[in-house]
Amino acid sequence: MHIGFIGLGNMGSPMAHNLLKAGHQLSVFDLSQPAVEALVEAGANAPGSVVDIARSPAELIITMLPASAHVKTVYLGEQGLLAHVQPGVRLIDSSTIDPLTAREVEALARAQGNPMLDAPVSGGTTGAAAGTLTFMVGGEQSDFDNALPVLQCMGKNIVHCGPAGNGQVAKVANNLLLAISMIATAEAMNLGVALGMDPKLLAGVINTSSGRCWSSDTYNPYPGVMDNVPSARGYSGGFGSDLMLKDLGLASEAARQTGQPVLLGALAQQLYQTFSNQGHGNLDFSAIIKLYTGVSE
């Protein structure tokens, strides 16, 4: 299939590479020339602008952008996709943005005859490279079915979350819970160790008890408890604290708009902001445990 791909950052680039590997024809665009060139070397063509992508013969256009503002520009701007794309061309936005903007863009696209899905991912750059991302997808069932084979070139766990915007809803709700669980795991591990318990043993007990969570049993933030996780390598790689901070900003804004209190979520957001201001925004989000370990680290 001929696919357009806009946004070749840390996530978008490996995703686009995986589409090429799967045999799809690719037209790509990004403001960063080196990123574009790397894809061209791998076999993509690079028409030069968003408008060119919109007017290319691509049947499907995928976007992977940093934030709502970029999504609005790329889709709704005068030089954007909706103003120039042919009716019938399908659209997938894999950016993580707020659900309300996602729904607004989708409604405009659908109204002019372009079926659209929101499909934010989790799994980080590692998952993007390995093609094992989780896609949380919002939109019509038939559009989801149609997109599934393409998404499976880039991910392993493709979940339909309901109508338009619900991919973003699932992502924001999951990451809200994730951030809180991670900080909670950090508090519990540090408290247990301070009270004299071996961290591995403590994690073992928690992981077979009611405190069990992904942050404790799969991604434990306490150094030495697990191998092959960021806490085993100085918190490099993984999912950056500043990205978690961004997602918590989306969650608390969505909460404000719907009048839902998120007491722990709001505090988690502030703790990641504090951690970021201390200069640690580029560390994996499990590094938040450093807030709890005092001056020595």
Place this chain on the structure above:
Amino acid sequence: MHIGFIGLGNMGSPMAHNLLKAGHQLSVFDLSQPAVEALVEAGANAPGSVVDIARSPAELIITMLPASAHVKTVYLGEQGLLAHVQPGVRLIDSSTIDPLTAREVEALARAQGNPMLDAPVSGGTTGAAAGTLTFMVGGEQSDFDNALPVLQCMGKNIVHCGPAGNGQVAKVANNLLLAISMIATAEAMNLGVALGMDPKLLAGVINTSSGRCWSSDTYNPYPGVMDNVPSARGYSGGFGSDLMLKDLGLASEAARQTGQPVLLGALAQQLYQTFSNQGHGNLDFSAIIKLYTGVSE
């Protein structure tokens, strides 16, 4: 084996019954006469005081008491166990108390020749009745090995957590994480639903993603997501909010003593206190989701 058992409340009574069922000889004591009589009818004898239990031929004495103050009285009082028990008699305290008190009592017991374990449980009254409790045990390895067959009459998952007091440490750390996870699950579920997502579908996505935790996949607080959990029956039964409040009090006090910050934990404690003051302390601890659902419930 001849076993003494002190403390026949909601947890202690079914635990004692399970020891009888397993064929042990039991001497019991509690301030509540009906609780004692029920055990006597089932085959226990009731010597009438803590001192009498201490002086009975029991080789092992188990205590299951509400809080540190009771443990101090029963073990360290003039009419308490340590003042009257024979050397060599083994002691197990299954109360949930602060680790420092547990270690203080254990050190005094050991010094006078009475090996002692701290062995708090999780699993609630259901687990106590079914004999499927988890025991988190602190103390010497040989004492643990020795106690294992008896504990297995009352529980299924018996974990040795290290030296004296570490059973309490594991319990307090696990429940700190549990309380926060539960509130976080409530926030994430409510936010997702407010944003238009089906609660079952949302729980399904979370449970296969990084937000996965025991509170979401085994004990979901959102009504209608799971059967056979308190949220499916108006939050009756289960583990009472006031008991969680007590455990969070132990956690924050232990955190204060060791100088470990527990930012989310302290907020969780205050939220359970607020919930309790609103008259809901007897509901299962997953009912904390009601704090987030406004006036309608």
Place this chain on the structure above:
Amino acid sequence: MHIGFIGLGNMGSPMAHNLLKAGHQLSVFDLSQPAVEALVEAGANAPGSVVDIARSPAELIITMLPASAHVKTVYLGEQGLLAHVQPGVRLIDSSTIDPLTAREVEALARAQGNPMLDAPVSGGTTGAAAGTLTFMVGGEQSDFDNALPVLQCMGKNIVHCGPAGNGQVAKVANNLLLAISMIATAEAMNLGVALGMDPKLLAGVINTSSGRCWSSDTYNPYPGVMDNVPSARGYSGGFGSDLMLKDLGLASEAARQTGQPVLLGALAQQLYQTFSNQGHGNLDFSAIIKLYTGVSE
């Protein structure tokens, strides 16, 4: 002076009346016809639209609107002020909105020759009626000097806070501190009373000690401590909890945009959201003390 006035809500109406009383000629507009008619009866004329106000001979136009979205529409819309106003006409926006939007609108107005001030108020409907509002004003010094006599018809304390947007900054910072102080006063008063102290005596000690704050010495939330404050009349009147919730939303959004943590502020926002969801959003913001007093109230 001939003044245009747009926005005749609970605050705008009494402010406009005070301008009339001071002898100014007034052209007013609001979507609510009864509000307009009340001003017309008092001597204003009502040209019928924002565009008509823009084209009226008014030398100064004042706006008092609910939120940023309304300000953007009234100033920047096709039927808005900037598109139709004569160069040289001065503009004052007394709405409480986010500082960044205030600066954006001001820059556009100034660029086309319309000096603009942001001048949010505090003092509530009582202050608006009595003409004793505090105005926190951002903009050029000469524009401030020019506007001062008009603002003094509506307020008593007129403070120049620096360049454009700084009126909003001062408002948002002050109200952030106010909300937290109010909740803190509620916590301190309730804790002291629970520990056996007379509330009036406690307030007296605090008010001569380092805990002293406006919320304790001028607007005490504990019933019976002061007369003539909302806590003395069931929390009616005053500054509504939902308005404080709105201001905390502005504060936390501004904090997010500038990367400033507001840990207590974020928690205060969530507590007002919780309180609002419990059905109390129309009560004075000092009623937040009810969150702390349990079921009986």
Place this chain on the structure above:
Amino acid sequence: MHIGFIGLGNMGSPMAHNLLKAGHQLSVFDLSQPAVEALVEAGANAPGSVVDIARSPAELIITMLPASAHVKTVYLGEQGLLAHVQPGVRLIDSSTIDPLTAREVEALARAQGNPMLDAPVSGGTTGAAAGTLTFMVGGEQSDFDNALPVLQCMGKNIVHCGPAGNGQVAKVANNLLLAISMIATAEAMNLGVALGMDPKLLAGVINTSSGRCWSSDTYNPYPGVMDNVPSARGYSGGFGSDLMLKDLGLASEAARQTGQPVLLGALAQQLYQTFSNQGHGNLDFSAIIKLYTGVSE
């Protein structure tokens, strides 16, 4: 008058010196020999033990000790005051401890014929040296009247807060409010400055508006806003963060015992704990603003 004085730390020493200066005869005790010697040089005598103080001809004994545990030892221990003091000798404890312990000790003292007051102070080492402390006093009115002339040798603002323990209640409630106000002032100042406002101007606006509080108008934590406060001298001197942390521990423990939620207070406690763990416990408590200013400071 002949007065006994036990506890010659940073606060107790200057207080004792002020009693000497006022012409009282003093018998002093402390575990630190240099502290005792400094008082002896100034004219006190040093009988050598708590028991000796108890048996001295002092009509009044004042204690100034670090925490509840020391108060219990000095008053209730076998070598303590109550076991050896003559009936009729009056007692004043100026330590800051939890109200329940204060009441327990007072009841025992009164029962054996020794009228007792709790009289914790605020004002720091500066106030202690200058004799300008605030005393918050709990106990009988007649005992308060009797003690007033002596307390006036050491302080300026002597407040009777009601029956025994209420001095401690007033102190704990005031400092809870103070800690929260200080952090809130730090948040508001930093947010305002980040949004482009001059800190002095912002403080000026707040101090004449509803955000006004002692932390903003008398002890502003933002450097450069005020002279002669800790923020003007690198946060040296003043009231140490670790002392505030101790008082917040008393507040949250008293809150737990009475079932009063202190949501902001609990978070404030955790923030001071975090700050202390980062190595800043010895800085003035207004230095908490450093938590908000990132790595550069």
